[in-house]
Amino acid sequence: MRPMKYWLRGLVCAACLVSVPAMAQLRDISIPISSLSFGTAAIRIAKELGLFEKHGLNAKIIVMDNANSATTALISKSVEVVLSGPGELVAAQGRGQKVVAIANTYNGLSASLVLAKDVAEKTGVSPNAPVAERLKALNGLIIGSTSATSSYTVSFKGAAEAVGANIRFTYMAQPAMVAALEKGAIQGFIAGAPFWGVPVVRDKAVLWLSGPKAELPPQNLPASSVSLQTMQDFAAANPELMKSLAAVIADLGKAIEERPAEVKAAVAKLYPDVDAKTLDLLYASEAAAWKARPLTAADMAHEIAFVKSTGTSLPQIDSVDPASMLVK
Known part of the structure; x- marks a missing residue:
């Protein structure tokens, strides 16, 4: 009979063989964001907490000059998913570009x-x-x-x-x-x-x-300041990815509710230049917004109305069904 140490070595090697393919199965995805503000922090916090990896994703977050640049990258198919605002989504839809929201990441105006x-x-x-x-x-x-x-x-x-x-x-x-x-x-x-x-x-x-x-x-006031967005045809072709991204955001909401100290520590790590007193003040107001509720067709109708109220040219927006602006 082989000594116990050989059986243990065999179990360790077997575990290695299982974990390597599992790690290799992580899907790479780049997500442009408009800034490093607290308004766009939700997905960075989720990454810091390992929530993307939990759902099979290796997220690379790219900082761009503004939300309009991020949406332009999405429409040009330079990227598959972006974090952008409702104004950019409505403007794109109003010009015939089928951008849709995957998941809300910040309630209200940030x-x-x-x-x-x-x-x-x-x-x-x-x-x-x-x-x-x-x-x-x-x-x-x-x-x-x-x-x-x-x-x-x-x-x-x-x-x-x-x-x-x-x-x-x-x-x-x-x-x-x-x-x-x-x-x-x-x-x-x-x-x-x-x-x-x-x-x-x-x-x-x-x-x-x-x-x-x-x-x-x-x-x-918008229903949401920022949300994960993609093109409608890409969403339809990648339903599992859409579910995974939505699950990441849902899990962040649970973490804020159940593990606030861990979330706050992640925020402190992401913003090392923010002193503890300021962080306490900002976290108290921002955490509730990061615990974002799902968007509805009524929310999208509201977003359309307040963008239209500014006089922005949206030649095709009246033919858009607000429900179609959400990933199904």
Whole structure:
């Protein structure tokens, strides 16, 4: 009879033979995102927690300048899946491009608008004044945002125009906004956490309007700031991949509910420059949004309505069934 150590070696080798093919079965997938803000953090947190691997995926996350660039890459078939906003999805559908949402990754609006401190003082309006007054004070100001079709731009543009204010938008990546504000190139900007917090903490800016606190009128707030998106034909040809991606996001929601300390540790690792006090503040407001609920046809109808309200040209949008904008 062979000594026990030989049987143990055989079991270890057998385990190796089983694990190597299992690892080799991970499907590679690249996912462009528009920034490293907290609004797009859900899939990065999911990756940090190993949730993609759990569902058979090896995700490579690529940072692009804005959501519009990510959607353009999707439409051109440079990538198969992107993380992008509802404005980009609606704009694509309105121009005949069948982009569909796979899974919601952030409830509501993740962006806040900050004004340079001296600009805020010159408006003569208090940061605690009624929302309508703060929106009117934005008339004629140069405000940075990520892109013309971003939910950030769509939300604030629509809300401002409803009270007669015309914002002068200029577009740039979120990391560039802080320097642009402090150099006086822009008078304010719209961004997600942690970007808007940097000049506020430095006492260079004032938080003017908060998206996560739902300070804008309901008709100007999206159901979702960002979602995983793909082309309709790709979704139809890859149903198992669609299920796996949706499962990753669902598992993140469970982790936030059941293992908050582990999730918070992952966030701290992803944002090492954010101090503990600021992280506590931001996590308290963002975690609920990351625990995103599934999108519905009613949500997509709402997204269409608020993008249309800005006057964006969407020649084919009225023929689009909101339910068809979701992966089935």
